[in-house]
Amino acid sequence: MPIHIIDRRLNPGGKSLENRQRFLRRAKSLVQGAVKKTSQERDIKDVLEGGEVTIPLDGMHEPRFRREGGTRDMVLPGNKKFVEGDYLQRQGQGSAKDSGPGEGDSEDAFRFVLSRDEFVDLFLDDLELPDLAKRKIAQTESEGIQRAGYTTSGSPANISVSRTVKLALARRIALRRPRKEEVEELEAEIAACTDEDERAELVARLEKLIAKTKRIPFIDPLDIRYRRYEKVPRPVAQAVMFCLMDVSGSMSEHMKDLAKRFYMLLYVFLKRRYKHVEIVFIRHTDRAEEVDEQTFFYGPASGGTLVSSALQAMHEIVRERFNPSDWNIYAAQASDGDNSYSDGELTGLLLTEKILPVCQFFAYLEVGESGGSAFDLSDSSLWTLYERLRNSGAPLSMRKVSERSEIFPVFHDLFQRRDTAQEKAAP
Amino acid sequence: MTERLFEGADWDFQTLQRITDACEEVALKHLGLDVYPNQIEVITAEQMLDAYSSVGMPLFYKHWSFGKHFAFHEASYRKGLMGLAYEIVINSSPCISYLMEENTATMQTLVIAHAAFGHNHFFKNNYLFKQWTDAEGILDYLDFAKNYVMQCEERYGRIEVERTLDAAHALMSHGIDRYPGKKKLDLRAEEKRAGRRRQHEEEVFNDLWRTVPTGKSKSRSTLSIERRRKLLGLPQENLLYFLEKSAPRLAPWQRELLRIVRHIAQYFYPQSQTKVMNEGTATYVHYRIMTRLHQQGRITDGNFLEFLGSHTNVVFQPEFDDQRFSGFNPYALGFAMMQDIERIVTNPEDEDREWFPDIAGQGDVMGVLRDVWANYRDESFIGQFLSPKLMRHFRMFHLHDDPEERAGIRVDAIHDERGFRRVRRELARQHDVGFIDANIEVVDVDLSGDRRLILHHHVIKGSQLNETDAKRVLQHLADLWTYDVALIEVDANDKVLREYVVSPRPIPAAVA
Numbered sequence: 001m002p003i004h005i006i007d008r009r010l011n012p013g014g015k016s017l018e019n020r021q022r023f024l025r026r027a028k029s030l031v032q033g034a035v036k037k038t039s040q041e042r043d044i045k046d047v048l049e050g051g052e053v054t055i056p057l058d059g060m061h062e063p064r065f066r067r068e069g070g071t072r073d074m075v076l077p078g079n080k081k082f083v084e085g086d087y088l089q090r091q092g093q094g095s096a097k098d099s100g101p102g103e104g105d106s107e108d109a110f111r112f113v114l115s116r117d118e119f120v121d122l123f124l125d126d127l128e129l130p131d132l133a134k135r136k137i138a139q140t141e142s143e144g145i146q147r148a149g150y151t152t153s154g155s156p157a158n159i160s161v162s163r164t165v166k167l168a169l170a171r172r173i174a175l176r177r178p179r180k181e182e183v184e185e186l187e188a189e190i191a192a193c194t195d196e197d198e199r200a201e202l203v204a205r206l207e208k209l210i211a212k213t214k215r216i217p218f219i220d221p222l223d224i225r226y227r228r229y230e231k232v233p234r235p236v237a238q239a240v241m242f243c244l245m246d247v248s249g250s251m252s253e254h255m256k257d258l259a260k261r262f263y264m265l266l267y268v269f270l271k272r273r274y275k276h277v278e279i280v281f282i283r284h285t286d287r288a289e290e291v292d293e294q295t296f297f298y299g300p301a302s303g304g305t306l307v308s309s310a311l312q313a314m315h316e317i318v319r320e321r322f323n324p325s326d327w328n329i330y331a332a333q334a335s336d337g338d339n340s341y342s343d344g345e346l347t348g349l350l351l352t353e354k355i356l357p358v359c360q361f362f363a364y365l366e367v368g369e370s371g372g373s374a375f376d377l378s379d380s381s382l383w384t385l386y387e388r389l390r391n392s393g394a395p396l397s398m399r400k401v402s403e404r405s406e407i408f409p410v411f412h413d414l415f416q417r418r419d420t421a422q423e424k425a426a427p
Numbered sequence: 428m429t430e431r432l433f434e435g436a437d438w439d440f441q442t443l444q445r446i447t448d449a450c451e452e453v454a455l456k457h458l459g460l461d462v463y464p465n466q467i468e469v470i471t472a473e474q475m476l477d478a479y480s481s482v483g484m485p486l487f488y489k490h491w492s493f494g495k496h497f498a499f500h501e502a503s504y505r506k507g508l509m510g511l512a513y514e515i516v517i518n519s520s521p522c523i524s525y526l527m528e529e530n531t532a533t534m535q536t537l538v539i540a541h542a543a544f545g546h547n548h549f550f551k552n553n554y555l556f557k558q559w560t561d562a563e564g565i566l567d568y569l570d571f572a573k574n575y576v577m578q579c580e581e582r583y584g585r586i587e588v589e590r591t592l593d594a595a596h597a598l599m600s601h602g603i604d605r606y607p608g609k610k611k612l613d614l615r616a617e618e619k620r621a622g623r624r625r626q627h628e629e630e631v632f633n634d635l636w637r638t639v640p641t642g643k644s645k646s647r648s649t650l651s652i653e654r655r656r657k658l659l660g661l662p663q664e665n666l667l668y669f670l671e672k673s674a675p676r677l678a679p680w681q682r683e684l685l686r687i688v689r690h691i692a693q694y695f696y697p698q699s700q701t702k703v704m705n706e707g708t709a710t711y712v713h714y715r716i717m718t719r720l721h722q723q724g725r726i727t728d729g730n731f732l733e734f735l736g737s738h739t740n741v742v743f744q745p746e747f748d749d750q751r752f753s754g755f756n757p758y759a760l761g762f763a764m765m766q767d768i769e770r771i772v773t774n775p776e777d778e779d780r781e782w783f784p785d786i787a788g789q790g791d792v793m794g795v796l797r798d799v800w801a802n803y804r805d806e807s808f809i810g811q812f813l814s815p816k817l818m819r820h821f822r823m824f825h826l827h828d829d830p831e832e833r834a835g836i837r838v839d840a841i842h843d844e845r846g847f848r849r850v851r852r853e854l855a856r857q858h859d860v861g862f863i864d865a866n867i868e869v870v871d872v873d874l875s876g877d878r879r880l881i882l883h884h885h886v887i888k889g890s891q892l893n894e895t896d897a898k899r900v901l902q903h904l905a906d907l908w909t910y911d912v913a914l915i916e917v918d919a920n921d922k923v924l925r926e927y928v929v930s931p932r933p934i935p936a937a938v939a
Contacts, residue, residue, distance in 0.1 A: 003466075082824055
């Protein structure tokens with residue numbers, strides 16, 4: 001009997017991928033909830049690593065008719081001391097009691113591992129930059145490939161067989177290349193022919209035919225066509241995000257930590273979801289400077305507070321590099337809300353006159369001490385100022401954060417996909 | 428001295444070929460087994476996980492529940508909570524065995540002997556498999572099912588198809604014919620039939636006919652209840668079959684999906700009834716083959732010890748008070764019983780002569796075993812061949828747990844003269860599928876009234892349905908039936924214990 005031994009190891013893997021995606025799609029809201037919950041407890045860097053989530057099994061339950069209760073009989077192995085007629089206490093004999101045979105799977109929560117991509121996608125799924133439709137479409141930043149007819153040169157991989165054969169056929173017909181049948185017919189005629197002269201004539205014709213066949217090839221290099229591809233520019237909306245962070249002395253380590261977490265999240269979100277978003281980092285004490293990512297997140301700094309300096313810096317950068325008619329401009333500011341008294345008016349003026357008119361969206365995050373109940377009592381000077389501006393209709397969104405675990409919800413809240421441009425009511 | 432099959436733990440494909448040839452020689456010549464042609468496939472751990480999630484089959488239609496199982500298995504495998512099986516074997520012709528690439532040469536030998544000869548012989552010869560499964564057609568049928576589901580998704584939308592399959596899956600355990608029907612299942616013909624039917628539908632489709640007025644249909648209320656029930660084939664315990672044939676508003680493709688799920692459930696039905704026998708047979712066969720190969724000097728002592736190590740793990744039976752205990756291990760019980768039969772046939776004691784007069788001392792071990800393997804299922808096998816000696820060996824005892832009984836759980840019988848028969852009967856019952864699954868059947872449809880479908884659950888020993896699950900399953904049932912469904916739980920005296928009534932959910936999109 002022949003035995004087939006087959007090596008399947010090289011077969012493409014991921015046979016269950018499709019089913020897995022279906023499962024994730026179906027469990028999306030559950031998984032998304034779980035992802036958000038998980039990410040609150042984690043470091044931002046870990047969030048990007050994906051990992052295990054637990055969802056309640058309930059929503060994904062596959063029901064069956066199951067029987068339960070009633071009188072039960074069971075045969076078990078390993079009797080040591082029982083004799084017929086003994087009674088066993090229900091509580092004491094744990095294992096004999098609860099582990100009756102044939103109990104189905106009864107996990108009440110379902111744990112499984114999400115890959116990095118799945119995790120981040122779900123995490124960022126319902127977020128977007130608001131109002132990103134603006135203005136002039138940017139120069140050719142991205143190129144797509146598109147089929148565009150045929151060409152006479154190209155790489156062998158792109159040969160269009162059908163087109164090549166078609167042209168070859170047309171050429172053969174046009175040049176009257178003898179068909180195989182004609183040659184065969186003639187040969188048969190020769191074989192059947194008895195007359196010597198006629199035969200000689202036929203042979204000559206046959207030779208001519210064969211010579212002509214050789215002269216006109218079946219496929220000529222002239223016939224070969226390649227599929228042509230063309231690069232087409234894809235319009236891309238340009239956007240820039242300004243990250244303004246207060247690093248003054250009044251910001252405690254905790255507050256800085258909160259602010260940095262927020263920006264880290266913003267950074268991840270933008271990098272992942274938008275290929276063409278510029279990010280400008282500005283940090284300020286009583287003076288502002290544009291810094292790189294590394295310094296922004298890790299560089300130490302301290303000093304007094306002048307919020308207007310940051311806004312001024314942003315305004316200058318916009319004027320120099322980002323023409324508001326070409327760019328969608330966003331800004332996110334984090335601060336403890338303290339500002340020197342004299343600076344309030346200037347800040348307000350800068351915002352209303354220079355910054356807000358060019359911004360699509362301005363998010364303000366006020367960080368506070370942990371357990372900051374007093375923090376809610378009196379609004380900080382910056383908060384009061386911004387609130388006034390918002391009430392007068394500026395595209396401004398503001399949230400307060402005092403605990404690490406609040407970062408994720410607030411972030412979600414700020415960048416949630418909105419159906420209308422209308423800003424949801426802030427607290 | 429014969430040549431060794433392999434040295435150490437490494438193997439390559441020549442080694443596998445040699446191993447298979449050697450196993451085949453022992454299996455066919457020495458043990459007299461009768462097997463389907465073998466096909467052996469080497470796979471990776473990931474592929475094994477894939478196979479796990481599609482109930483062990485190499486191809487299956489797509490459904491989210493398989494993805495869920497995959498995610499679950501993958502998570503527990505990664506955490507080391509779960510080991511993977513050494514092999515998976517499929518009841519098909521040729522009989523396909525999947526071997527894990529991680530296995531050592533000894534393990535591959537064990538697995539080939541176990542799956543490619545042990546299980547294979549059982550699949551080919553056991554009466555249940557002969558009656559209910561079509562080994563030649565199954566792979567083609569699964570291929571057809573996969574494509575059919577895919578086409579349905581294209582034509583009618585993924586959500587619609589998913590809804591139907593969800594409902595069908597919920598009823599899968601009640602989509603089985605338990606008694607032999609008119610004819611054997613022929614899966615290849617099934618596949619052709621479905622194609623023909625669809626083609627016919629397309630050919631004769633004429634939208635005009637819809638608008639032709641029809642005469643008044645004859646009133647059905649004149650039919651007597653008996654006649655009506657007979658026309659509908661009631662009572663019917665195969666719920667999926669009933670829906671497929673009688674549900675008033677299902678589209679043809681939905682009926683075909685129900686049919687597919689039903690056929691697949693039927694295909695697996697014998698496996699659930701023969702776990703102990705199937706594993707017992709395979710374990711006994713691998714044990715005999717390995718021992719024989721060792722005797723012939725084709726396996727070294729070291730490799731044989733490795734084999735004994737894993738063999739012992741496989742047939743380990745924890746006792747009831749052990750943490751690891753989770754019911755009887757079918758490998759342990761099956762293997763012990765096969766060996767016990769061997770002992771009774773060759774070397775019986777007086778007790779055995781009294782209990783098993785037909786086979787005690789009969790001499791032809793393989794003859795007796797082959798007969799047993801062919802003609803029994805777990806319930807009848809244990810009911811007839813569990814010997815007192817084995818009951819003593821396992822120290823079996825029977826507990827009777829009546830919630831009404833204040834004193835606790837009663838020890839009803841133990842492994843003594845008075846208890847042997849009762850213990851054996853009870854263990855046999857535990858392996859009777861008819862006894863484990865809830866006994867639910869369609870008893871009536873109120874066709875003249877509100878078309879309510881009426882089901883009965885015959886409650887045995889006071890064990891009723893889990894409420895939340897029952898409601899959900901009934902919801903699926905009602906969605907397919909499209910009218911109200913009532914499930915009545917009755918006890919042996921026809922006393923109504925509980926009644927569920929479920930109405931179908933509105934269908935969001937019109938079904939073609």
